[in-house]
Amino acid sequence: MPKIALLPGDGIGPEVTYAAVDVLKAADQAFGLGLEFEAFPFGGNAIDAHGEPFPEVTQRGCLEADAILLGAIGGPKWDNVPRHLRAETGLLALRKAHGLFANLRPAKVLPGLEHLSPLKPEIARGVDVLVIRELTGGIYFGEPRGMSEAEGWNTERYSKPEVERIARVAFEAARKRRNQVCSVDKANVLEVGEFWRKTVDEVHRYYPDVALEHQYVDAMAMHLITRPSRFDVVVTGNIFGDILSDLASVLPGSLGLLPSASLGEKTPLFEPVHGSAPDIAGKGIANPTAAILSAAMLLTHALNRSDIAKRVENAVTAALSANPTPDLGGKASTQDFTRQVIEALDRVAA
Ligand code: ATP
Secondary structure (H helix, E strand, C coil): CCEEEEEEECCCHHHHHHHHHHHHHHHHHHHCCCCEEEECCCCHHHHHHHCCCCCHHHHHHHHHCCEEEEEECCCHHHCCCCHHHCHHHHHHHHHHHCCCCEEEEEEECCCCCHHHCCCCHHHHCCCEEEEEEECCCHHHCCCCCEECCCCEECCCCCCHHHHHHHHHHHHHHHHCCCCEEEEEECCCCCHHHHHHHHHHHHHHCCCCCCEEEEEEHHHHHHHHHHCHHHCCEEEECHHHHHHHHHHHHCCCCCHHHCEEEEECCCCCEEEECCCCCCCCCCCCCCCCHHHHHHHHHHHHHCCCCHHHHHHHHHHHHHHHHHCCCHHHCCCCCHHHHHHHHHHHHHHCCC
């Protein structure tokens, strides 16, 4: 019985999370997954109820679960609490507690929604790229670091096990997609890049069925704008991944469409890329697509059911083309939209 810990969070978080839960329950009914759900306080609501953003009851619930589905956290109400009590501090603690070293951000231009992309439709068509960012190493954490009156310095540093494990995540993810990995570095200038490239090549020997190419990060930034549809899985370090995942995330054209997954040593975490959107919270108009697609990623990466995930994605695409939420120019409420996805789930072929 797979256990899913729900952290609905704040603002539109609960609205979109329960929309995703409804879709997962429908999938469960159709495919007999035996899912169990339990909700826990997290973020601003946990500060209100427990005096801290990641209380013990939630820590325990997450460790005992097979997957965590998070909505969104924070909002103006909690902006002025001390830093160690901030909602975002809870998220950092959650990532740390579960050793979540791989951040997966897919950016897909859904068929029929090319007009939302800032790129020309003929370039946007068919974009389906998964950016995998190493999240716990690299220059953001490397020592030595510091600043004096005269200079500032940081260190880009990767150990062999750190590169090996993120490379494995990339090759495994590619096997569930189109079997292509593009590894991004700056090996022409940086030794750490040369080391990254060599290590990815070594791990690749265990994945002969997956095609591997290497790109320099500067060239990759251009390719993601001029030829984005030619990429499948893109894997890179922390700082390049920070930049390239944001670059890729504008391709679909709306924040409400973007899911994410963080994988690591313990329970994997799935959450929309968007925030708690306090401006529209409680109005019933939040677009639940990112949360529903995060649930689809949960099916793929936590339950190894990419077949069902594909059906969910197809159902979302059908609902988006029929009647989307107001942020995409449609009239559907969050609930209407979710209902359309569930109806389409029975109809669309995988
Ligand atoms: P944070 O700092 O938490 O990321 P933010 O204000 O920078 O918050 P969001 O909360 O994601 O970012 O909101 C940015 C804008 O996008 C807001 O106007 C919000 O209403 C809109 N938005 C975000 N997510 C959705 C969604 N799921 N459906 C509809 N609109 C959304």
